[in-house]
Amino acid sequence: MHIIEVTQLQKHFGDFKAVKGIDFFVEQDEVFGFLGPNGAGKTTTINMLTGLARPTAGTIQIAGHDGIREIKKVQRIIGIVPDESNLYDDMSGYENLVFCASLYGIKKQEREKRARQLLKQFTLDDTGSRPFKAYSKGMKRKLTIAAGIIHNPTILFLDEPTTGIDVESARQIRTMIRSLNNQGTTIFLTTHYIEDAERLCDRIGFIVEGRIIKVEETQSLLQEAQREHIVEFKVEHLDEGVIQEFLQSFNQIQVPRISDQTIRISSGRPIELMPYMEFLTSHNSKVLEAKLVHPSLEEVFVHITGVEIDRLKKEKEGKK
């Protein structure tokens, strides 16, 4: 059953088209990953699905409700965890959770019980009385997720849930996302961390420049990627002329990425290294390293979106 169904969704800001007529659906009980480089339209799409932005055109159906006209009905059954914490600094963790529950009509006793349960579940029970502003980044993120699920939503929207937090907190959050999904919550996840998507998502939609270019099951994407042979050369110097000549000389192979000092080539067959080494050396580009790359979802992302891995890394660091 499709719990979210989006048809020809568009969002324009004046002349700028942030989302250009996207179509996708999310199955009930699945973890759906929404991946794309910065500025691809991920947050704009989430904002339209959750009621923070009005679509220019298109339709949204969420759990049988019109996601545009009946947004208040939709907001009763969805939980939203934005990319930045949005709780109240001066209120304690416990008070924040109790307050958030009150917005959904949960009775006093029930919301206090649920707040205590969630603090325990997120290992925040010792710090529940501390003001939110005194929390670490990881604790803030955990409490924001707890606030997003205080009313037991049917669908949870998570925007970059593990960005910028410590390894242990990120691990706990991943476990919690999996556990929520096992309990029947549908998860809509956007992330810069391809590893998160690889570990958590049942299906992934790739969005680039406002268009969805692929939606597929994670396992199929990985199998497809693993059929590829990838070699990466790190060289001392690369200039534009050499790059162009390289592309012309080896036009039978795929060169999905060329960046400052690195050339990455991929092929459906095993790659013979010597011709490439010789070419680079003869063009005064000393090869510092040649390594075999094990294809992962990151390779699929790079292949599909055309984003260079270096840019992807910079985007991740920027987010931190």
Next chain:
Amino acid sequence: MNYRLMAYGNILKKDMQNYYLKPPNLSWGIIFPISWTLMFFLRSGSDVDIKAILPGVMALSILFGTTSMLSVTITFERKSRSFERLLLSPISLNLLMLAKTTGAIIFGIINAFIPVLFASFFVDLGGIQWTLLFSGVVLIAVTSTFLGLFIAVSVNEVFEAQTFSNFFRFPMVFLCGLFIPLEQLPRVLRPLSYLFPLTYGADILKFSVNHQASINRIVSFAILLLYAVGLFLVSTHNIKKRWIY
């Protein structure tokens, strides 16, 4: 309890605890009216007519209290993104904004009666039409709060909210007949006075305390109500346009 009523009550309670009952804001409510009273006292020597300046001090206490608090708290919550959490909750925008403004309205009403409390130690307050005074105070508090809301949704930064507030507040101090009767204002400025909602509120207060008025009370109440509804509608329209983009 209806979930809407529960959300309304809890947003109000949260705002009261987080903003209005904080010591700096409580002290503002006390210091501001005392400062205004002292200012007039010093200016006119020891024979200041407390009853004559009381409506003006009350009106200014409401105006400055409500517009300052609301424009700051909403702008602050918007900056820290906690306002987004409220926008994403299942309550309607109108109810949400009513909940957010009720705290400021109550704060304004309390602020208005602090000068009355002080005045009661010095002058006989007999003869004041209390029901009319209270109604006037409530309506000024509502209108000023919605003016604060209008300002809050028109800016992005807290400092902009304060600057923009002063653009409205200071002309009102001098042009609303609070301390200079409307009849004594230069003829060219008088039409401007009638554009400000506080002119009508101050006139109601003056009549309640000193039985002097320039405008019919029914007209004043009707115009204040129109301003309140108009400012609220324009503000919610601006929120939909600017924040639910």
